[in-house]
Amino acid sequence: MNWFHIASQSLLNRKTTALLTLFMLAISISLILTVDRIRVDTKENFSNTLSGTDLILGARTGSLNLLLYSVFRIGNASNNIGWASYLELTENEAVAWAVPISLGDSHKGYKVVGTTTDYFKYYQFSRGQSLEIYQGKAFENVFDVVLGYQVAKKLGYQLGEQLVLSHGIGNTSFKEHDDKPFSVVGILKPTGTPVDQSLHISLEGMSAIHINWRNGFEIPGMNITAEQALQMDLTPKTITAALIGMKSRIQTFQFQRMVNDYRNEPLMAIIPGATLAELWQMMSIAEQSLLAISAMVIVTGLLGMMTVILAGLNERRREMAILRALGCPASNIVLLLVLEAGFYGLSGLLLGYGLHLFWVAIASNLMMSLYGIELSMNLPNLTMLWVMTGFLVSSFLIGIVPGIKAYRQSLTDGLTLRT
Amino acid sequence: MNTIVIDNLEFSWSIGASNLLTIPELKVAKGEHLFVHGSSGTGKSTLLNLISGVILPDSGTIELMGAQTSSINQRRRDKIRANHIGYIFQQFNLLPYLSVLQNVLMPLKFSKSRKLNAEKNHNSSEQAAIHWLNELNIPSKLHTAPIAKLSVGQQQRVAAARALIGSPDIIIADEPTSSLDQDNVENFMHTLIEESAIIDASIVFVSHDKTLKKYFDKDFELRVAK
Numbered sequence: 001m002n003w004f005h006i007a008s009q010s011l012l013n014r015k016t017t018a019l020l021t022l023f024m025l026a027i028s029i030s031l032i033l034t035v036d037r038i039r040v041d042t043k044e045n046f047s048n049t050l051s052g053t054d055l056i057l058g059a060r061t062g063s064l065n066l067l068l069y070s071v072f073r074i075g076n077a078s079n080n081i082g083w084a085s086y087l088e089l090t091e092n093e094a095v096a097w098a099v100p101i102s103l104g105d106s107h108k109g110y111k112v113v114g115t116t117t118d119y120f121k122y123y124q125f126s127r128g129q130s131l132e133i134y135q136g137k138a139f140e141n142v143f144d145v146v147l148g149y150q151v152a153k154k155l156g157y158q159l160g161e162q163l164v165l166s167h168g169i170g171n172t173s174f175k176e177h178d179d180k181p182f183s184v185v186g187i188l189k190p191t192g193t194p195v196d197q198s199l200h201i202s203l204e205g206m207s208a209i210h211i212n213w214r215n216g217f218e219i220p221g222m223n224i225t226a227e228q229a230l231q232m233d234l235t236p237k238t239i240t241a242a243l244i245g246m247k248s249r250i251q252t253f254q255f256q257r258m259v260n261d262y263r264n265e266p267l268m269a270i271i272p273g274a275t276l277a278e279l280w281q282m283m284s285i286a287e288q289s290l291l292a293i294s295a296m297v298i299v300t301g302l303l304g305m306m307t308v309i310l311a312g313l314n315e316r317r318r319e320m321a322i323l324r325a326l327g328c329p330a331s332n333i334v335l336l337l338v339l340e341a342g343f344y345g346l347s348g349l350l351l352g353y354g355l356h357l358f359w360v361a362i363a364s365n366l367m368m369s370l371y372g373i374e375l376s377m378n379l380p381n382l383t384m385l386w387v388m389t390g391f392l393v394s395s396f397l398i399g400i401v402p403g404i405k406a407y408r409q410s411l412t413d414g415l416t417l418r419t
Numbered sequence: 420m421n422t423i424v425i426d427n428l429e430f431s432w433s434i435g436a437s438n439l440l441t442i443p444e445l446k447v448a449k450g451e452h453l454f455v456h457g458s459s460g461t462g463k464s465t466l467l468n469l470i471s472g473v474i475l476p477d478s479g480t481i482e483l484m485g486a487q488t489s490s491i492n493q494r495r496r497d498k499i500r501a502n503h504i505g506y507i508f509q510q511f512n513l514l515p516y517l518s519v520l521q522n523v524l525m526p527l528k529f530s531k532s533r534k535l536n537a538e539k540n541h542n543s544s545e546q547a548a549i550h551w552l553n554e555l556n557i558p559s560k561l562h563t564a565p566i567a568k569l570s571v572g573q574q575q576r577v578a579a580a581r582a583l584i585g586s587p588d589i590i591i592a593d594e595p596t597s598s599l600d601q602d603n604v605e606n607f608m609h610t611l612i613e614e615s616a617i618i619d620a621s622i623v624f625v626s627h628d629k630t631l632k633k634y635f636d637k638d639f640e641l642r643v644a645k
């Protein structure tokens with residue numbers, strides 16, 4: 001039976017209040033850890049998604065919008081690029097490579113990317129890593145599809161499987177392209193980017209499934225079978241965006257200006273890194289305020305704990321008087337309350353960390369399906385370790401306030417028990 | 420030898436107020452049993468606080484086991500209280516979150532000398548606690564019970580066991596029988612006097628009930644201050 005035992009037994013005696021206080025602290029600490037985890041992982045994920053692409057070409061819109069829909073599959077394109085304009089622009093001397101991207105269809109909530117096999121060659125993520133085939137091969141035929149890793153995993157698809165794409169984007173699809181099924185010829189290795197959440201088909205495949213469609217609507221009564229479609233001209237009419245690599249970095253700005261001044265249709269080219277920086281800039285206020293709010297929640301939690309302990313002191317006058325009568329030094333009364341506060345702090349921290357992992361596990365699924373971002377269960381970063389240490393130390397220090405009050409109270413009360 | 424010596428003591432709770440207590444002289448010899456009586460508000464509990472060294476006299480001195488408590492620091496006064504005094508309150512003596520046995524063991528936590536005494540006389544602290552609980556007729560099935568399971572009389576007897584463990588030199592009791600019925604009072608008084616005699620402890624027993632005077636060697640009356 002030591003001081004820790006007495007402090008914990010005394011606390012156990014007030015377990016409803018103690019548990020509630022503990023939860024209050026745990027929730028406050030788990031909030032800041034989770035907010036920070038989402039912040040850090042989102043940033044890292046975004047930064048790692050695209051590498052080696054100098055420019056993104058698209059219809060004129062907000063640069064952020066173009067970046068989000070072309071690379072992160074967030075949001076939708078409002079306009080397309082004419083195939084002829086694309087060809088004309090990318091014929092330019094300065095362009096080393098160009099990969100067209102055509103979006104707009106989906107399969108069970110996963111987005112379909114129409115592109116060329118150059119995509120597998122030139123698309124790079126996370127500091128210059130290229131896509132790799134995990135099983136099978138790249139698409140060759142019109143009705144071939146290559147799956148991102150998560151698509152195959154989540155939907156349980158194997159090579160050779162037949163699947164039907166849906167027109168439009170969303171889980172509950174509007175219209176299926178069920179007359180022209182695709183067969184799985186390849187599955188990509190995991191990348192931790194939106195590529196994992198995408199299905200890749202050829203531009204010709206994209207044209208083929210839309211051959212009886214005009215302006216987003218199926219032409220009534222027009223039925224063209226898959227076999228018939230193969231005989232037709234499947235050259236795309238439009239694409240959504242294009243990833244472009246320049247021969248030299250210096251020509252990037254020049255080419256960008258050229259695109260922006262292009263007369264035949266309103267187009268734009270963005271530098272992904274610069275646009276991402278713009279995004280962070282925009283986000284930083286939100287980021288800072290979220291962190292500030294979380295920090296305030298922690299402060300509120302600690303103040304709440306102090307209030308709970310202070311409010312409890314009156315009921316514990318007898319306990320203190322008994323301890324004093326037994327010869328307990330007044331300084332140990334302070335210790336008792338510091339221990340109690342510290343106990344709240346430590347167990348609040350541990351429980352809060354557990355709660356944080358629980359939130360991450362829940363949010364991870366959501367973030368994965370909404371944005372293709374996987375949250376990690378990594379240890380908190382240095383800043384968060386400081387926050388946690390600060391929290392723990394403050395919880396002990398805060399115990400001094402009720403400690404001193406109890407000390408004073410025990411001196412004025414003496415050994416007289418009034419209740 | 421005297422366990423308590425009070426000399427020219429004056430005390431008032433607030434500065435400038437007239438003295439609540441004025442005691443020219445009061446001595447308690449080792450093993451002597453003193454009965455302090457007086458009507459409500461005469462300062463009986465205040466006197467016990469002074470003797471215990473929880474509060475200090477405005478003037479005069481109090482000697483406890485030869486040490487002048489008014490001239491030493493608070494920490495040492497706490498130490499002297501832990502080592503030499505067993506304290507029994509009017510009621511609600513026990514910590515509700517500890518078992519009966521743990522409550523009885525508490526004084527040994529604060530005093531090494533009482534712990535050594537207990538171990539010397541009864542082999543171990545636990546055995547000492549069990550011994551005193553048995554002496555005070557607490558059935559052994561209650562030893563590990565939470566104190567909420569005890570009757571008021573039983574609680575007071577457990578408090579007495581706690582005061583007696585480790586053989587302190589002084590037992591201080593502040594109206595410990597006022598919440599007991601007549602039979603229980605007799606029983607409690609007899610055991611307390613007998614057991615204190617066994618360990619040769621002085622008793623300072625406070626009550627406004629003058630009928631209890633018969634149990635004591637000596638009595639001291641507090642009167643309303645003029």
Ligand SMILES: Nc1ncnc2c1ncn2[C@@H]1O[C@H](COP(=O)(O)OP(=O)(O)OP(=O)(O)O)[C@@H](O)[C@H]1O
Nearest residue numbers: 412413414416432458459460461462463464465466
């Ligand atoms: N901690 C305290 N602070 C201030 N005044 C006090 C304190 N304790 C007691 N008093 C005052 O001192 C006076 C004597 O109180 P005390 O409790 O010593 O009387 P008592 O003789 O024990 O009375 P009772 O028989 O009712 O217990 C009372 O007027 C009381 O208000």
Ligand SMILES: [Mg+2]
Nearest residue numbers: 463464465593
């Ligand atoms: Mg009193």
